[in-house]
Amino acid sequence: MHDKMSRTSLPKTSFWAAFIAAIVLALVHQYLFFGHGLGVSMPIFVIVFYAYMYAFNRDRTPPSSWIGRLLFVIIIMLALTYVLFNNPILYVLNALAIPALISVHMVLLFGEKKHDWSEPGMIGQALSHWFYHNMRHIVTPFRMFKRAAFPNVQDERKRVLGKVAIGLLIALPLLFIIVSLLASADGMFEALLSGIPAWIGTWSFGSGTLRLMWICFFTFCFFCYLWGFVHPAPRDTEQEVQPRNPYYEPIAIKFDPVITATVLIVMNLVYVVFVVLQFGYLFGAWQGALPEGISYAEYARRGFGELVMVTGINFVLMISVLKWTEAGSGILQKMNSGLLYVLVGCSGVMLYSGYTRLVMYEEAYGYTYTRYLVHAFMIFLGLLLLIAAVRIHIRQLPLAKYYMVLVLVAYVVVNYVGVDVRIAENNLERYRTTSVIDKEYLSGLSADAIPLLIEFSRKEHGAMDELLQGRLRSLTREEKAWPAFNWATYRAQQELQDYILK
Known part of the structure; x- marks a missing residue:
């Protein structure tokens, strides 16, 4: 046990490198996702996150296995759906599936290998890194800051100064938020602050404050998640060597x-x-x-x-x-x-x-x-x-x-x-045999189906032109920031403009 813990222990320089990298990763996360829809930002962040985890767990990476490679390919392919397709149902499902698969993959790559990949225990081990190991390391950055700030202070004074520093670190962002809210809510309080530099009176609980909170929150999330693999919780060896209690032996289910x-x-x-x-x-x-x-x-x-x-x-x-x-x-x-x-x-x-x-x-x-x-x-x-x-x-x-x-x-x-494309194809094929079609439903399909609907409307003498014009107006109003870029939406908008505006 001692050898294993000493092997996984990293010097202070590695701690600072990991924490700074967590800040950078949180900045990237904020830049890609804050105020933006999901698009090309998803595969970019997944790749950056893997680089972050691998950089500080290289010595714990096992030989490559087929299930590890398969999981990585599946995760990347699911992330790419946010660029290639525009299905809102699968967007939601993938937003849940991608973090879940990454969690299992991280345990498979860097965990303690307590369970085989097909055992249910892998899910519990992945969840423990989300909650138990994360919670264990919330105080780690504060502890390292205290050691760096007061290296030669006596133990008692060090403890007091450390607690004061922790209190200030917690109070400052709260103070910033509270003062900005009070200054925005009450003119008298804002006037009271007039003796302080004028820029404080102009604080507002806006995008800048939310971005700062976002970065701070995800910095700790990313660092604690990483450090849970670098310094996993020690096993209770005494409990492991104790004889099993016969009254709590698992019952083997067998059918005659x-x-x-x-x-x-x-x-x-x-x-x-x-x-x-x-x-x-x-x-x-x-x-x-x-x-x-x-x-x-x-x-x-x-x-x-x-x-x-x-x-x-x-x-x-x-x-x-x-x-x-x-x-x-x-x-x-x-x-x-x-x-x-x-x-x-x-x-x-x-x-x-x-x-x-x-x-x-x-x-x-x-x-x-x-x-x-x-x-x-x-x-x-x-x-x-x-x-x-x-x-x-x-x-x-x-x-x-x-x-x-x-x-x-x-x-x-x-x-x-291509669910939306298949639905559109089948409904258009049904129209050719029955002359029955639900235009309203088809116009509500995602951008993936727009090219098919344009082709149908062109052949049917503008049967869906009015509905397609509405889709063009809605697409034109959508966000144009590059992190939210989606190929299906871009292609649909271009084809709608070529068809309707020309």
């Missing part, structure tokens, strides 16, 4: 294979009957072979959510059986595997039935964000079922790792597939 087989047989009987009845309607619905008394629209809408829910329940059941069922005799194990294959097959048919119902519903009522994302989720659930089917045959397959990689890759694909 006979019970598992019984549950699977009962459920599969119901599913097989349901699937047999579905086949007639499933493959004949487009030719009019619908249940008696059910219209086309009713069939498309009815039971879709229930089918997807049942498929999800089957998936959870399958994973539970694969993970927690005890190994039985050869015959019993083969029977359970066969029953699981039947469950996968029935689930696949139900998923396909729900998928076709959704396609029919979209053909009748149009394409929207929600319906498109449900499509994506159903395809994703189908891939999960396929991997689970492979796991039935290959018992050693690390299911959690495959699922985590699939989740990350699928999320990036959803970002890059």
